[in-house]
Structures are given as structure tokens and as C-alpha cells.
Amino acid sequence: MFKPLPFPNHHRVNDPLWQRLWVTYSDVITMLRSDGITTDVEMGGGEFNITAELPNGCELLIRASSESGAEALPLDRDELGAWQVMHLCAEGAERHLVYDSARGDQAANGTDVLALMAVVLPHVKAEQDAAHSGVDTFPPRAANHWRLALGLDCAEAEPSTKADGPELPANVMTLLAEYGIEAEAGVDTGTYRIAFDLPDDTYLLCYPLDIDADGVPAAWEVTRQHHHQPGHMQNVVPVDGEPCLFDTVRAHLTSALSNAFRR
Structure with missing residues (x-):
């Protein structure tokens, strides 16, 4: 426990x-x-x-x-x-x-x-x-505590149908799946994006930038918005690709978990 x-x-x-x-x-x-x-x-x-x-x-x-x-x-x-x-x-x-x-x-x-x-x-x-070799910063027991406290499903998220375009890196998808969060790909005002909900009534929109010939983004633009306050948002533009995207998503998830748990 x-x-x-x-x-x-x-x-x-x-x-x-x-x-x-x-x-x-x-x-x-x-x-x-x-x-x-x-x-x-x-x-x-x-x-x-x-x-x-x-x-x-x-x-x-x-x-x-x-x-x-x-x-x-x-x-x-x-x-x-x-x-x-x-x-x-x-x-x-x-x-x-x-x-x-x-x-x-x-x-x-x-x-x-x-x-x-x-x-x-x-x-x-x-x-x-x-x-401590192999210890995650989110220990498994802590992850289970957040799932129970927030009423999240402990099962891994089912893969969603994605539109054509880059996918989130595997480490980001694994992080989201750990918390039962599904990511949905699509097109927003003519621009490809991947969206997923956070547990505090906010959501992230991830836009791949500078996609190379192999379809791999060199950078991502991340926007966090409130479902009920569409004018309230925060933009973060990682410039060094996957490592920065993972850290950015993880920081937003930590914030959202903290917000939701305090309610």
C-alpha cells in the first residue's frame, strides 16, 4: 500500500x-x-x-x-x-x-x-x-495510489486509431498508458496534432514540428488548455525532440495529478 x-x-x-x-x-x-x-x-x-x-x-x-x-x-x-x-x-x-x-x-x-x-x-x-538502478521517479506504489485516488482505470489504455502523421515517442506512450490515458491523433485547423486528457479537466495538444524525411519530428509544440476555460492556456515549445517532450509531458501530468488529488 x-x-x-x-x-x-x-x-x-x-x-x-x-x-x-x-x-x-x-x-x-x-x-x-x-x-x-x-x-x-x-x-x-x-x-x-x-x-x-x-x-x-x-x-x-x-x-x-x-x-x-x-x-x-x-x-x-x-x-x-x-x-x-x-x-x-x-x-x-x-x-x-x-x-x-x-x-x-x-x-x-x-x-x-x-x-x-x-x-x-x-x-x-x-x-x-x-x-538505485532501475528505480522510476514515479514508483509503482505511488502510481497505484494516484490511480485509486483519482478513480483511474489501472488497465493499460487501448491503442487508439490515429490519423496519418508522427506518433508520440514510445516513452511518452508508456507513461500515458501507466495512468490509463489515451492519446488521440487528428488534424486541428489544418495542422496535425495528438491530444490527450489530464485528470484535472485540462488537456495537452502536441504538435510535431520540423518533421524529417523519416517522419520523425525534430521538436514538438505542447499546449495545455482547460476544458472549461478555453482562453486559459500555456504553450511550451521543446526544441530538442523526444527527451524534452517526455520531460514536458511528465511535468504537466505531475501538475495535473497534484491538482486533481487536492480536490
Whole structure:
């Protein structure tokens, strides 16, 4: 039986400031914890950070980007300009930058949480795989818990009839099948696309881009929309093909599972 991660057990949980930070950044914290990652809010010397434990004793430090102001997470979420993620193993030890949405190619992401998770979750998975060969970032027991909690069918999805065009990569199809999600291909305003529902009344539209002579897309455009709020959407354009598509779909699925489970 799936056992959810225990709530942090330390004296700070009774601190109103800690509680305020936990609630303010609950979307990030919930996504990490739903993925089996021990997560906490760290307060020291006026610095507020989110910490995510890694299986080798290291941790990820999620904070505000120094390029957009102070590194400490602000109490007012509206004051957050960009995210920064550092990988560190011990005090005084060498640390390296994992993500900074105020610099370079990542600057367009700003405070977007899904873009943050699309980098953080695969990074944690790589650390887990290195520490425990063959362990998925979505452990089977967690997957079963989500299916039961959300009323999803545990059986694999039946293959759907697809229109002519590229198919989703096998790793994406396997991920969707694990949660009983069926993908449907078709044509939307003259453009080929593959669509599938997520468990929180949203859905993803995946458009293959730059298809080569073998019919393999070099990139995908992913749009997430609400069934009941058609004007509310988010576009993500992965530029490096299958690996980025898998990470993007997985981040959106994690978000949707978290949203649905909180209802």
C-alpha cells in the first residue's frame, strides 16, 4: 500500500513564518512530494529556500534567482522574479547550478512552475537512477495510489486509431498508458496534432514540428488548455525532440495529478 511522505517533523512546523512559506510555495512542494521527494522549507539567517533531498545525501536548493534580486524566496509570491536551483552536497562543498530562469535560454521561463519542474524532476530522477538502478521517479506504489485516488482505470489504455502523421515517442506512450490515458491523433485547423486528457479537466495538444524525411519530428509544440476555460492556456515549445517532450509531458501530468488529488 502506498504511504505518503510524512510531514516534516521538526520544531519549525509550528512557526507561523514557516507555515506561511509552506503555503505560499505549496504548488512546488506538492509536486516534489507527490514524486516521492522529501521536501522542506529552510530558514536561516533571513534566507528562505525550498530543499529537496537526493538519495546520495545531497540536496537541491530552490530559491529566487540572484539575477532578479535577493536569493531568498520572498514571502509575497508576487515579488518572485525568477527561480534558481543549486545542487549541493555539504556545507562548503562545491555546488553547481541546475536551473536559473533569469539567465540565458531559460530566462523566458520566469516564474513558471511547470518549466521549473521539467528540469528539477528529471534531475532528481537521474540521481535516483544513479543511486538505485532501475528505480522510476514515479514508483509503482505511488502510481497505484494516484490511480485509486483519482478513480483511474489501472488497465493499460487501448491503442487508439490515429490519423496519418508522427506518433508520440514510445516513452511518452508508456507513461500515458501507466495512468490509463489515451492519446488521440487528428488534424486541428489544418495542422496535425495528438491530444490527450489530464485528470484535472485540462488537456495537452502536441504538435510535431520540423518533421524529417523519416517522419520523425525534430521538436514538438505542447499546449495545455482547460476544458472549461478555453482562453486559459500555456504553450511550451521543446526544441530538442523526444527527451524534452517526455520531460514536458511528465511535468504537466505531475501538475495535473497534484491538482486533481487536492480536490
